Amino acid sequence: MAPLITLLAVTLLLRTAGAAGIRGLRSWHTSLRGGLAAMFVLTGVAHFNDMRGDLIAMVPPALPYPELLVTVTGVLELLGAAGLLHRRTAPWAAGGLALLMVAMFPANVYAALSGLMVNGAPATALLPRTLMQLVFIAAAIAVVLPYTRTLTHRRLASTRTVPRARKPHSLHQ
Structure with a gap:
């Protein structure tokens, strides 16, 4: 709930x-x-404080190297946060973070269905967690969309050609 409130x-x-x-x-x-x-x-x-152990426990058993996965995803989240603060990197960061959230969602499903404890409390139930995840992904996509519209308009503008002046047609060729 703290991420949503934040x-x-x-x-x-x-x-x-x-x-x-x-x-x-x-x-x-x-x-x-x-x-x-x-x-x-x-x-x-x-991913690097006292919650690290809980996050490692959330990694589904089928995935190898849970400690490494938690480290990598934590670094990616921090890099993505920095990327969101700069206009030029924001769409890339938001798009990458949206994909990261989709990739990490199975850990939330596993935590909810396995009854794991996260930060001293039971993991968020699956339905509320899914709804929150959808809000987070929608927010990231909302950051990306204005940039994609701008790129689309620029591409369309650059592909339009100015009609060339036609040579007068001569009967004597």
Whole structure:
């Protein structure tokens, strides 16, 4: 639940700051990027603090090297959070994080169905966890979409050709 609260609270805080006059935060898109970045810092750091053991236990038994997987996913989350803060890297970071969330979802399913303890409490039940995961993925996709529209418009503009002036047709060729 803490990642969802972080995403919502930081996004709203940044958007409020934008409404109060901070020019760089005037758009929901920028505020959402900040909220996602804060959420991924929170979850990424958890891969290296006292929650690490719980996260390792969440890795389904079929996957090899759970400690390495937790380390790699934690590093990717932190790198993705940093990437969200820069306009040029934000769409790549958000797209990568969306894919990472899809790839990591089986660990959440395993934790919910196995009755694991996470951070001293039972793992979030499958339905609420699935709904939260969909919110997180939707937020990441919402960051990507404006960039894909811009790229599509640029590509369309560059493929349009200016009609060439036609040579006058001459009867004497």
